[in-house]
Amino acid sequence: AWQGGDLYAADDALKTLIKVQGDHTPATDLMTAQLCLDLLEFDRARAALDRLLANGKTTPGLVKTAVRLLTWQGETPLALQILERQLGQTPHAADLLALSVTHDPNLTPARLESAENVMSALADSDEMKTRLLFALARYSDKIGDHEKAWSQATQANQFSTQQNGFNYTDEARSAFQKQLKNRAGRAVVFANTLSAPETPTEQNMIYLVGAPRTGSSLLQSILSALPDVDSAGERGAMLPYLNGLCDAVSPTPADDFLTQVQQADLSGLKRGGFTAETVIDKTTHNFFILPLLARTHANAKFVNVVRRPQDVAISMFLHEFPSAFPETCDLQTIADTLHTRTDIAAMYDEADVETIAHNHDAFCLEPSKIGGALSEKLSLDWSADKLAPENRNSAVPTFSAGQVRKPIKPSPADHWKRFE
Numbered sequence: 001a002w003q004g005g006d007l008y009a010a011d012d013a014l015k016t017l018i019k020v021q022g023d024h025t026p027a028t029d030l031m032t033a034q035l036c037l038d039l040l041e042f043d044r045a046r047a048a049l050d051r052l053l054a055n056g057k058t059t060p061g062l063v064k065t066a067v068r069l070l071t072w073q074g075e076t077p078l079a080l081q082i083l084e085r086q087l088g089q090t091p092h093a094a095d096l097l098a099l100s101v102t103h104d105p106n107l108t109p110a111r112l113e114s115a116e117n118v119m120s121a122l123a124d125s126d127e128m129k130t131r132l133l134f135a136l137a138r139y140s141d142k143i144g145d146h147e148k149a150w151s152q153a154t155q156a157n158q159f160s161t162q163q164n165g166f167n168y169t170d171e172a173r174s175a176f177q178k179q180l181k182n183r184a185g186r187a188v189v190f191a192n193t194l195s196a197p198e199t200p201t202e203q204n205m206i207y208l209v210g211a212p213r214t215g216s217s218l219l220q221s222i223l224s225a226l227p228d229v230d231s232a233g234e235r236g237a238m239l240p241y242l243n244g245l246c247d248a249v250s251p252t253p254a255d256d257f258l259t260q261v262q263q264a265d266l267s268g269l270k271r272g273g274f275t276a277e278t279v280i281d282k283t284t285h286n287f288f289i290l291p292l293l294a295r296t297h298a299n300a301k302f303v304n305v306v307r308r309p310q311d312v313a314i315s316m317f318l319h320e321f322p323s324a325f326p327e328t329c330d331l332q333t334i335a336d337t338l339h340t341r342t343d344i345a346a347m348y349d350e351a352d353v354e355t356i357a358h359n360h361d362a363f364c365l366e367p368s369k370i371g372g373a374l375s376e377k378l379s380l381d382w383s384a385d386k387l388a389p390e391n392r393n394s395a396v397p398t399f400s401a402g403q404v405r406k407p408i409k410p411s412p413a414d415h416w417k418r419f420e
Contacts, residue, residue, distance in 0.1 A: 168329075204300075309335075
């Protein structure tokens with residue numbers, strides 16, 4: 001059930017297993033911590049993690065889970081302490097070295113050399129080599145060795161392309177952009193022809209639909225700290241249904257299709273514990289089926305987060321993404337996709353599908369002013385004290401977790417030019 005994507009069925013099965021056994025075991029605690037991270041149930045995940053750490057013993061799997069949760073919760077020093085203990089036992093573990101290179105602000109030359117040596121020894125087909133290369137590329141960028149960062153990122157993206165089976169021929173690039181535009185276009189058509197649910201959604205849904213690496217995680221962490229607002233992370237629960245409708249060759253949706261989708265989504269929100277008056281979802285792929293989301297949840301609001309495109313491209317190129325993001329390993333495809341997003345935004349505007357533009361660069365220059373104006377458009381009670389990192393105390397499930405806990409400041413205007 002877990003591998004198939006039914007997290008709640010997996011959770012029910014795991015709870016039954018624990019009940020049958022009569023108590024928690026290290027195995028069920030690790031599964032609970034890992035599954036609850038995917039479910040965004042951080043209190044349960046932390047309780048299971050604390051039980052595992054109480055006996056002082058660690059394993060690579062436990063440490064990776066601990067680092068993931070603790071960095072999301074802003075406890076990086078504790079995460080590094082646990083990571084360091086495990087690296088003392090398994091000093092050549094590529095995935096743990098990647099975490100050390102990524103999170104340790106005091107990375108030693110010896111640790112860096114060890115990470116580079118382990119990376120070089122791995123087979124090109126090994127995903128751990130790719131992961132470690134991306135971490136090393138970001139580290140090289142951070143210390144100002146941009147030539148090395150570029151070389152490492154280029155190599156990492158080449159390996160990722162091969163491992164995921166991505167295709168970056170001119171024909172494949174064109175077909176991918178056509179697919180995205182067709183999906184959005186059909187979303188507009190179906191939103192105008194399918195019946196809306198008769199019962200409106202009581203909660204206020206806010207969707208952050210900007211491209212990856214545009215600053216959506218920071219915005220979500222700030223807005224979700226406001227009163228009576230829940231963060232659903234990158235939930236994307238309706239994507240399989242709405243993408244399937246828009247991508248089908250000959251779709252024949254039932255008359256009550258959107259009603260079924262709405263009820264399933266509301267049930268999922270309730271099961272996930274998202275009961276606040278407002279729920280924020282920052283799944284970037286929601287952008288391409290936005291009109292159908294608007295039709296399903298009539299009170300939904302959509303924030304299209306944008307940022308200097310050169311910085312977006314560089315940031316994508318320096319990070320590893322799952323296979324659902326085929327554009328991220330190739331600069332031309334990144335550029336094409338950002339242009340496609342601009343074209344689709346214009347199409348939505350012509351179709352009277354309302355979106356709110358939020359410029360991340362402008363926000364970083366005047367966070368209180370622009371944050372307040374955006375909150376007013378979203379009907380949220382703005383509080384400028386939520387801009388302070390120490391007040392963003394909820395878990396942030398993203399590899400930007402460390403960045404969103406730092407003081408808000410503009411990105412260097414010349415950062416992308418170092419790679420020009």
